[in-house]
Amino acid sequence: MPSVVIDGLFWAAVGACVVAQFFILRAVFAPEAPAPAGSPAEAGRAAGRLRPPSRPLEIAWAVLPAIGLVFLFVWAWQIRHPSALRPVTVQMEVAP
Amino acid sequence: MSGVPVGAAAPPRPAPSLGRDLVALTKPRIISLLLVTTAAPMYAAGSPSLWLVLVVMLGGYLMAGGANAVNMYLDRDIDDVMARTRLRPIPSGRMSPQQVLAFGVACAVAATWMLAYFVNVLTAALALAGFYFYVFIYTRWLKRSSPQNIVIGGAAGAFPPLVGWAAVTGSIDIVAITLFLIVFYWTPPHFWALALLKQVDYGRAGVPMAPLVWGERETMHQMLWYTVILLWLTVLPWWVGAFGLLYLASALVLGGLLLGGIVQMLRAARAGAPWTGPAWWVYKYSLLYLALLFVAMGVDRALTR
Structure with a gap:
């Protein structure tokens, strides 16, 4: 398979994951939805059994897997393109 | 067993026995999938001997089974409330919480020793990490406090591929x-x-x-x-x-x-x-x-x- 197609698939994966992760994070930042009347959620909240979760922790739990994904994609790119993402070394010859 | 509907149409249940309850504590149906996600990476990572596969399967079963038993010990208060879990050994009164906890810890100890002795220390450490993650991070902390309990807690169920891979390659x-x-x-x-x-x-x-x-x-x-x-x-x-x-x-x-x-x-x-x-x-x-x-x-x- 041509490397352009293979690299294209990689960037398609990155793009899809960025979009999906955006919607995952958006749900965490959104205000809590009111429970529909008569639903198990309403019954649980009314009885005090369901307490609202800690917002900072919820954000942390949603961000953590996203960091893992970034780490994985960078690692994968480095494996297929060993010369990429490494510091460029410059060699200079100094005339005597 | 108050509140359990009993009717003529209910399927016949096997008579309770200690052996059957001990197996039930390990949640064998869930573990079968964990074992697939352990064994397949072993064959993907190399050509393991049948002995190695069997030892890792047994060690993996004991570790996951131990985690499930400790989970049932920690969740004994809510297991009695949920219809899905009401017939488990503790809420139905067939086993005491202490017996279940001791069984779970014994399984985890046996699995750790077995994997470290017959396979390698990395494999044992990864399996034990999965046990601790499931018991303390998922069951003890997140399950009752966050709607993302399953997201982060899901990491516990993701350890088996690491265990299988490390058993064959000795690395990750x-x-x-x-x-x-x-x-x-x-x-x-x-x-x-x-x-x-x-x-x-x-x-x-x-x-x-x-x-x-x-x-x-x-x-x-x-x-x-x-x-x-x-x-x-x-x-x-x-x-x-x-x-x-x-x-x-x-x-x-x-x-x-x-x-x-x-x-x-x-x-x-x-x-x-x-x-x-x-x-x-x-x-x-x-x-x-x-x-x-x-x-x-x-x-x-x-x-x-």
Whole structure:
């Protein structure tokens, strides 16, 4: 398979994951939805059994897997393109 | 066993016995899938001997079974409230909490020793990390405090591929980490399908599952987004050259079916039509999906080796 197609698939994966992760994070930042009347959620909240979760922790739990994904994609790119993402070394010859 | 409906149409239950209860504490049906996600990476990582596979399977079963028993000890108060768990050995009074805790810890100790002695220390450490993650991070901390309990707690169920890989190679590389993340991102759509169907139970027990906190529709959307990431993650092992086209085709077809099932459920919910049928399908198919995906990895490597 041509490397352009293979690299294209990689960037398609990155793009899809960025979009999906955006919607995952958006749900965490959104205000809590009111429970529909008569639903198990309403019954649980009314009885005090369901307490609202800690917002900072919820954000942390949603961000953590996203960091893992970034780490994985960078690692994968480095494996297929060993010369990429490494510091460029410059060699200079100094005339005597 | 108050509150348990008894009727003429109820299927006959086998007579309780200590042996049957001890097996029930380990949740054998759940562990069977964990063992598939342990064994298949072993064959993908190399050519393990039958002895090594058997030892890792037994050690993995004991570790996961021990974690499940300790989970039942910690959740004994809510197990009595939920219809799904009311017949477990502790709420039904067949075993004492102390007996269950001792059994769970003994299983974990035996598994740690077995994996460290017969396999390697890394394998034992990874399996033990999965045990601690399930018991303390998921059951003790997140299960009753966060709607993302299944997301982060899902990491506990993602340890088996690492265990299988480390047993054969003695190390962890990008393929092993990808397999870990595949199971990690598979867990939310799988469990949220069940959570959607068992909302009443979870609400009664005060467990803040996603449908109770975010609502049904948002939970279904979240299942969709996690599955999108899952589908692309399954392509990554092929992309780095770990597996061939047979695996890639399997991953795309199997993942496409899962995505299709979730879209169908979401469409039904949006149209105000009954969505429980598609939700059951997603729950059951997701089990088959993970098993077949991991089998495809093993078969692909066996054919191309």
